[in-house]
Amino acid sequence: MNAHEERINGIEAGADDFLSKPVNQQELFSRVKSLLRIKSLQDEVKTQAAQLARWNETLEARVREQVGELERLARLKRFFSPPLAEAIVQGGGEELLKAHRREINVVFIDLRGFTAFTDRAEPEEVMELLQVYHATMGRIVLAHDGTLERFAGDSLMVFFNDPLPIARPAEQAVRMALAMQQAFPPLGREWNKRGYELALGCGIAQGYATLGAIGFEGRWDYAAIGSVTNLAARLCAEAAGGQVLIDRKTMAKVEDLVEASPVGPLNLKGFAQSVAAFTVAGLKPAG
Structure with a gap:
């Protein structure tokens, strides 16, 4: 075997190099x-x-x-404003969704004349009204950093100071309610042209509640449970169209901010004692 053949055989056998x-x-x-x-x-x-x-x-x-x-953020945005949802995710704040107790301001609103409207209107008209109404009110909730608990037909419940504490929650609640009352008349006039009389009533209360996520996997809600939510709902039921009624605790926090006058005491369903209440006409002039 010559040197050339030996080199070929060596390389084919696995050698990296070859010397003769x-x-x-x-x-x-x-x-x-x-x-x-x-x-x-x-x-x-x-x-x-x-x-x-x-x-x-x-x-x-x-x-x-x-x-x-991103998945947690998408779930949280169902309950909270986008900035608040992002703050919760960045801070690992799902702990905040566990049951806890905190003082909050609850705002309850619904439409006056809605029952009569649904009796007379076609289902498509009811859906059209609710879509515009929810969109308008929803933007105002987000603008005031409120936590939306639920839409239930024409009713809307929002609370402040949870899941993250905020400065002056009573003031934010009242400002939001007044902004809603200011935004509703154009909607009311549009439906008045069709022969329907609609107006917005609002109740605000302050007190302690138990808050947290409730539900089951795939369908969670964020809820506030306590007498303060019932009080806000009862005040809302007492409010006339265009009126904002607040309880004594809320009034104590915003008396320097708003023009208000007493309307009570009120005998409200579910409350053994009469409740002092105030109607808010608007914000006091600045300065």
Whole structure:
């Protein structure tokens, strides 16, 4: 077998290089240096591949984490304003959704004349009204950082100071209610042209409630439970169209802000004692 055939057989057998006898020492050293350089490059490639694999694992973990945050954010945005939902996610605030007790201001609103409207109107008209009404009121809730508990037909319940405490929740509640009363007349006039008389009533109360997420996997709501929610609902029921009624605790917090006058005491269903109430005409002039 000649030298050429031996070289081919050696390489086919798995050799990285081949020297024929007699071995030239200088050539041997040069080939060894070359093979060491190749080995070093191979090791570097393996190290980089391992590092890249670790980076990929870290990236996948971060992607899963980000997807999880987006899913939590989407769930929270069903209850809260987008900025508040983002603040909860960034702060790991799902703990805030567990049952807890806090003083809040509850705002309850509904439409006067809605029952008569549904008796006379076509279902498509009712849906049209509710869509416009909910959209208009919903924008005002978000603008005032309120927590929307629910839409229930023409009724709307919003509370302030939970799940994150805010400065002057009573003031925010009253400002939102007045903004809603200001925004409703154009809607009312539009439906008045069709022969329907509609107006907005509002009740606001302050007190302690138990709050947290309730429901089951796939359908969660965020709720406030306590007599303060009932009081706000009863005050709303007493309010005439265009009127905002507030309880004594709320009045104590906003008396320097609003023009208000007493309308009580009121005998409200579910309350053994009469309730002092005040009607808010508007904000006091600045200055």
